[in-house]
Amino acid sequence: MDFELSAEHRMIRDQVREFAEEEIEPVAQELEDEHRFPAEIFDQLGELDMMGVPVSEEYGGLGGDQLMYALVTEELGRVSGGVGLSYAAHVSLGAKPIELFGTDEQKERWLRPLAEGDEMGAWALTEPESGSDASDMDTTAERDGDEYVLNGSKQFITNASEANSVLVKAVTDSDAGYGGISTFIVDPEDDGFEVTTIWDKMGLNCSPTCEIRLDDVRVPEDRLLGEEGEGWEQTMKTLDGGRISIAALSTGLAQGAYDAAESYADDREQFGKSITEFDAIRDKLVDMHRKTERARLLTHKAATLYDNGESVGQESSLAKLDASEAAREVAEDAVQVLGGYGYTEDFSPQRYYRDAKLMEIGEGTSEIQHLVIGRELGL
Template sequence: MACVCPRVVFNNTTHRLGMEFDVPGEHRMIRDSVRTFCENEIQPIAQDIEDEHRFPAEIFEELGELDVMGVPISEEWGGLGGDTLMYALVAEELGRVSGSIGLSYVAHTSLGAKPIELFGTDAQKERWLTPLASGDQLGGWALTEPGSGSDASDMETMAERDGDEYVINGTKQFITNASVAGSVLVKAVTDPEAGYDGISTFIVAPEDDGWDVTTEWDKMGLNASPTCELQFDDCRVPADRLLGEEGDGWAQTLKTLNGGRISIAALSTGLAQGAFEAAKSYATEREQFDRPISKFDAVRDKIV
């Protein structure tokens, strides 16, 4: 990526404004490694997994072996210890060849793993974050419901304390990775009278009784990334699965979504890059009237 800093002449001297956009050496090495992996391992199967609606578990195992499943997670908990730029570059490269793999990757990282590092106890990080950051498990995050999304004021999923456990009841909708996750961070109301301050977060595992993935949705695209409906019927989780304190859930959500927006921006940039490259390739290879269609103004203007 070249520097695109604007320049201005002042007192006969040219000054550069703004900031440098050159990718640092370590970041470039990670990006190039992931790009090679994407072109060799993901690109050949990208359309097949979409057509088959198949989650490619083997790809995520290999991403774990590449040590990129926990890029922004501390090395102490099995991550790479990278910064947000490094993470965004990985997300961009994945999105360039497969939106589905990129989507499951960013949901795992920014929604399923990062909140445990930000808000969890050391014991929770050891038990739940380490397998996510190392790539042994995939993470999920359950906020949206049939009647509420980012505006969680109408959240109906409830969690009531019962001795050393919480009992969760409700429905979550459009949850990425839930059917393949080793843990899901579930938002639930613990104090109905407190509004946003009555929402809490719980770590729920597949082996916990009382919840099921009731639907994997057939979508218009991104079908190699599972999007699920979850039903909780007296799901019991130990009290030590509470992330932070009761009532911290909404503040945690706002901070988590800030990272999620960066994730989706990076993924979308990769998708756009892949679309541009495909269109350019087709336009320069496809011929009509004895010349490539890229020579026609209408086609060239679209690509530009």
């Protein structure tokens, strides 16, 4: 095993780190306070060729691998969980499925502008009544000549209010169970598509989380992604990569929280010496570092196996489970290290703490990850 990143991977990581520290970190709290989606930041990421890192160059992407994408997502999460979340949803959920399952025409029309950073993408799976059982779906798509008519609602959809295309899961055959779910490329400008709610959340408020309604939305048959009935299989493959990206985002949150706590502890003096010299603080920082490194190793392992074409159901769930819990635990400890200052918005640990909690919920809760891993272990 080689734990050393290639020169190309280090170059991309360092480029994004520099951008994140210079352009995102100074305004990260302001974006949260204003609940504002930072379109200008994503425009700049597009100019850096980062909006389609794991998408082939043929369709406007960078042509990088999953590990490179994980590194970029981590660096964004290290300064802003909200920016990192919208980025991950755009790439893993909004763009990558079109490359994996789309026709050449769909890739040219819908994938290219996403990968080049000219448009934003979203993915609509969860429904108001479905929760963790995402296959329990009421949204339908009925064939009408050379069109499909979509009706239903989707809940907790990242980027929906900013997206130029949304990949919507809908039932095309109500008697076929998992095999009756299909995927459609929906343009938010289509008649009958409406964003009904943009949620105020505990954290991640510069990343819009929406409820959408589809009321007799007509889409031509060439907007069907893949074949009818392939939607659930596509979902499972998409989540393998998506969970790696959430693991990477979680690792970034943990790293950012650790950096804030370590920097503060170095400067803070009590009883005439730096608080890092006290066992309680030193041991806490060591544990924070340990958890962050463990999360990073699991994430990089899952990404590397993904890039090697291996099945990563267990590895992606394990990385997501561990990294998301590490993010919350490290962020909580960072608040504690800063004491009263950690509870104020003048310092970043409170933001990491609020942002980290969603990592244990989105793209499959921690409980679902235990279920997936248990099945993979034959338990």
